[in-house]
Amino acid sequence: MEDISSLRLFVQVCDLGSFSAVARSTHTTPSAVSRQISRLEEYLGARLLQRTTRQQVLTEAGEVYLRHARQIVEDVDMARRAVSGLSNAPSGVLRVTMETDLAQTLLSPILPEFLAAYPDLRVQLHTSAALxxxxGRGIDVAVRVGHLENSSLIAKRLSTSRSLLVASPGYLEQNGTPQYPQDLVQLSCLSFRVEPDQTKWHFKSGESVLSVPVLGRVQVSSLIFLREAAKSGLGIAMLPTWVARNDLNSGRLVPVLPGYPLEPPATPVSAVYPTGRNLASKVRVFIDFLANKMRSDIE
Structure with missing residues (x-):
């Protein structure tokens, strides 16, 4: 039979990843959970989960059903709280996605404070550079660095990310400190990209923009790795201030060409969420919390 308890159980299995995990959280047995899911599949006439010995994988029908089931469960919970007059404090599971570097550098230090402020919330974090x-994935909010083009999503500006060129004192002592952007052509410039095209760094020079082709022995897709490579003396790197700040303060990294601002001067950092429904309180408090913290941590 298809009822709210069946939908809720199915969503739990998808979120926790196994019958055993759901059984532990609901104080039942894995076989009982399996039987309930089987009865739901029989009622629907479709296989929702492909079972293996170690995990359950959603079928195509399961992915479609999960999107609707998750929303129904959330709507029922919201309606119950509204009617019963229960606490309006945010609760449930908050599903977040952001880039690994952003999560590690900015979210990780402040997450304990957020969870302490909202004890009824649980956070599921998916780190990915992809949009x-x-x-489709049931994600409540994404945090992204860069300009956003997808008009089907709502974006709230949290802060701006500013970058600068840095290098280790040892690298500059051994190879010389560039005085002009053109000097970078003769130096090792570490790139935050792994592509065959040549990288160019752009500088504001008066009223015009100066583009300088750069080349180095290291190209990576991780800002954290890029920072460590620069600290190791492998070359000059372009890093956001929020990635390089601690090492700049300690002197492990020093600014390069501070008199030539990079172009563009800043990149937006935004919280992105789907349109078409009222913003859930759990998403609203998370966005407000990030905006307050990132305003000082990034800019």
Whole structure:
């Protein structure tokens, strides 16, 4: 039979990843959970989960059913709280996606404070540089660095990310400190990209923009790795201030060409969420918390 308890159980299995995990959280047995899911599949006439010995994988029908089931469960919970007059404090599971570097550098230090402020919330964090299908994957909010083009999503500006060129004192002592952007052509410039095209760094020079082709022995897709490579003396790197700040303060990294601002001067950092429904309180408090913290941590 298809009822709210069946939908809720199915969503739990998908979130926790196994019958055993659900059984532990609901104080039942894995076989009982399996039987309930089987009865739901029989009622629907479709296989929702492909069972293996170690995990359950969603079928195509399961992915479609999960999107609707998750929303129904959330709507029922919201309606119950509204009618019963229960606490309006945010609760449930908050599903977030953001880039690994951003999560490690900015979210990780402040997450304990957020969870302490909202004890009824649980956070599921998916780290990815890809632009996820928020609705299809059931993600509540994404945090992204850069300009956003998808008009089907709502974006709230949290802060701006500013970058600068840095290098280790040892690298500059051994190879010389560039005085002009053109000097970078003769130096090792570490790139935050792994592509065959040549990288160019752009500088504001008066009223014009100066583009300088750069080349180095290291190209990576991780800002954290890029920072460590620069600290190791492998070359000059372009890093956001929020990645390099601690090492700049300690002197392990020093600014390069501070008199030539990079172009563009800043990149937006935004919280992105789907349109078409009222913003859930758990998403609203998370966005407000990030905006307050990132305003001082990034800019």
């Amino acid at each position: 996820e299908d928020l609705v």
